[in-house]
Amino acid sequence: MNSFISTHGGNLNYEAERLGCKVDQLLDASASLVPFDLNRSLKKCLIRALHGSALRNYPDRQHQQFREVIGYWHQIDSSMVLPGNGASELITWAARDASVAGLSTLPVPGFGDYQRALLCWDADFVQKQLPLSWTSHAPQPFPISQDSEVLWITNPHNPTGQLWSRDSLEPLLNSYELVICDEAFLPLVPDGEKQSLIPLVADHPNLIVIRSLTKLFALAGLRLGYAITSPERLERWYRWRDPWPVNGLALAAGINLMTDGIALERWINRVQEWVKIEGKWLHAELNELPGITPFPSAVNFLLIHGDTSLLTLREQMSQKLILLRDCRSFVGLGDSWLRIGLQQRSGNRRILEELGQCLVKSN
Ligand SMILES: Cc1ncc(COP(=O)(O)O)c(C=O)c1O
Incomplete structure (x- = not known):
């Protein structure tokens, strides 16, 4: 359990117990979720689903309606869409295919779940260091060139927040056997959709794009994501996975959120x-x-x-019930880095004030 705890943010129960407080007293800037209240129409939809058959019946195994609304939203055929129990479940299946295709390149520092998924299938991988300085220019060219069969891309990159340009990613599709592009955070990036690889999937059966609804709608507890790739690949995953990985409430929520295009654009x-x-x-x-x-x-x-280790600072902030992301689990970062998840203005002010006090005392 402890290794899990150190490789993800948002471990609220663990931290609350450690700090002797209630979960809802914590300001969690260690996970990166949208800080808005639950979408009102979603709340109504979940109540309707609870009173209806979403809990009693097995969920639709074909996920027909969900696949259609996602297909419509992205203007692609619904046969290229597969929902998952969060993006993480789909990352596991992408890793299964990566293990067969050959050596995977994982840019580091990067999201640790790809390594977890590859290790599941005994897949071979190498870590490739990304430059640790970058400008505010967005989008930026992807800095890694080909040296393996499989490439894992995170766009925008976690933990650096860099947005990679589609122009720099597209040529890679011609040289890699398999490209897995995790766009979990892309809908949150201003003007970010222009860099999505989704429009390229139809012509590139070697491309898997993974999306998450847990970030955009702050639904991490519900677990819902989707993969977009060739129908043949999805048929295989469908045969391998357990029969009902996406529960009825998550499906109802996804359909509700993605059907009303105007409300979705507004959000x-x-x-x-x-x-x-x-x-x-x-x-x-x-x-x-x-x-x-x-x-x-x-x-x-x-x-x-930090000029020096930021671990003491992180602990001082935790004692003030503000959680920042320890970056030691990101290869190549270490204890002088922390990641901060954006809050609404009042939360950001609180983070700044407390950080300021701790830093002024220690400098
Ligand atoms: C880059 C990235 N992809 C995927 C995920 C997992 O998303 P989900 O909650 O949909 O499983 C995370 C979670 O932190 C992430 O940072």
């Missing part, structure tokens, strides 16, 4: 506006604090780098 615009305004503001304010350097990010989290 996405609100989220992207928040990322644009708060991201810029928090970065500028952090820049004024002594002893740390904030890094530019296109999305709703950013990295800070």
Whole structure:
């Protein structure tokens, strides 16, 4: 259990027990979820689903309606869509295919779940270091060139928040046997959809794009994501996985959220506006604090780098019930880095004030 705890943010029960507080007293900036209240129409939909048959009956194994609304939203055929129990479940199946295709390249520092999934299937992988300095220019060219059969891309990248340009990613589809592009955070990035690889899937059977609904709608507890790739690949995954990986409530929620295009666009615009305004503001304010350097990010989290170890600072913040992401589990980062998940203005102010007090005392 402890190794799990150290490789993910958002371990609220563990931290609350450790700190002797209730979960809802914590300001969690260690996971990167949208901080808005649950979508109102979703709340109604979940209540309807609870009173209806979503719990009593087995969920639709074909996920027909969900696949159709996602297909319509992305303007692709629904046979290229498969929902999963969060993006993480689909990452496991993508890793199964990667294990057969050959050696995987994992850019580091990067999201640790790819390694977890590859290890599940005894797959071979190498870690390729990304440059640890970057500008605020977005999108940026992807800096890794081909040296293996499989490439894992995270766009925007976690934990750096860099947005990779589609122009730099597209040629890679001609040289790799398999490209897995995790776009879990892309809908949160202002103007980010222009860099999506989804429009390329129909012509590239060697491409898997993975999306998550848990970030965009702050539904991490519900577990819902989807993969977009060739129908033949999805048929295979369908045969391998357990019969009902996506529960009835998650399916009902996904259909509700993705069907009303106008409401969806309104939500996405609100989220992207928040990322644009708060991201810029928090970065500028952090820049004024002594002893740390904030890094530019296109999305709703950013990295800070300390002149020395930031572990004491992280613990001091935890004692004030503010959780920041320990970055030691990201290969190549270590104890002088922390990741901060963006909040609404009041939460960001609280983070800044407490960080400022701790840093002024220690500098
Ligand atoms: C880059 C990235 N992809 C995927 C996931 C997992 O998403 P889900 O909650 O849909 O399983 C995460 C979770 O932190 C993530 O950071």
